[in-house]
Amino acid sequence: MWLAGAASLPAACLLVAPAGAQNPFGNGLGPNLPAPSITGPGLPGPSLSGEEAALAVSAVLGAGERRLASGLAWRVYEDRSDGGRPAIVARSNEAEPSFRLPAGAYVVTVTYGYASASKKVVMSGQPQSERLKVNAGALKLSGAIGDTRIAPGQLSFSVFVPIGTNSEGRLVRSGVKAGELLRLPEGTYHVVSTYGESNAIQRADLKVENGRVTDATLNHRAATVTLKLVASAGAEAFAGTAFSVLTPGGDTIREAIGAFPQVTLAEGDYVLIARHDGQVYTREFKVESGLDRDVEVLAKS
Template structure:
């Protein structure tokens, strides 16, 4: 058995996982696995009969029937696969550190009908998928900077896509005067205008990522609480100073 990405493509040399199943369900109602191979060209010995072959190449896959007759049998499979490479930037082509990016890939369709295909992918990972349209979710940081897009993967092609975030990295420090040294042992809380808490941390100089919008930050040091309102706009990383006075 051999496989190709497209009908007129070259034989895939490696990276394949072949599974061959009997067509008669076992006592549990499942199709019994009768052979497996991870070679580019799989050679197995099977009694004559009917089988179902499943072949996977990355996250692309296909299944088809296989009729085995006495002697030598050959069959070629077409996986109809393409590849997708994802990255993100802040609006204005401001690069994002790759360690702050994660991507999820879902099937297309309405929100309730989508199923996960791949989750937690790093920026610039190349993912092999069946040709088709997919729903992509880009996470910048871990709070609320999220961008979604529907992308088309074409068979035999690598699709490069960059998604753009309306967000920014933000760091905080409590100071006694503008431009002063950060005060240690501060409990930080960031809230949205409706009072929802989106970030908490203990430290002198915490950093996070926030989506575009209005926020308030509270800095608790001992029994005192200092606060200020601030706005996040898409752009380079910025620093928010909170003075030891109530805003």
């Protein structure tokens, strides 16, 4: 699917998640989920003695019955009624682990990428099994110029959770690679795509649906130009030249040093300044989307 500007592009395929995903949120939760309560009036704290029993846990995707078989991180916390800091009493990265726990109250959490779920459990010396529902989907991002795909190594994405009128209210993750499967809680996200290292940036609001992959291509309007300082048109470029690319208003967009550095720029008008052997040369140039070309500055007094 193709995207120019802000749009939502859910794909019709089910989410298939790679193993070993990590969740950077300190509380083990995705950006749209509140922190779980770890206290509860009337519930006893975990006992360090007493009869142990097995707690078998598993996770399913959303309201369906499809079990999640990889990419899970389980944690079991004591559920303290005195307001103290809870301790982790068990952990596992297996799909369906079984924990042996003394009688008492606990909070079981599972994280799946940036999504998570939690549940209170009271153990009374008898085996129990619990199934947690994780509301998650995924984003898979790429970029293009017109009908031409941009090489994945030239793209970088940042994903945000909008807060109020601020589309970039909370950063979920930066440095997301093209083609990477980013597992997220269902909801709306703001995506910023950067092509190259200058000002070729595209934004979009994308919706992640439970159990689906939102496969979106952000369409950039940009081109890559090769900067050269030459004695005459088509001549060999001078080595060691310092270049500055500015907007017509004088704002610096990019600086580079070399005989022919390459710079990716958004479509528009620019001023190029070249410095070599104590001399300064300038010219104006225009970037047209999809038109990669050389931009030469003539070294003449």
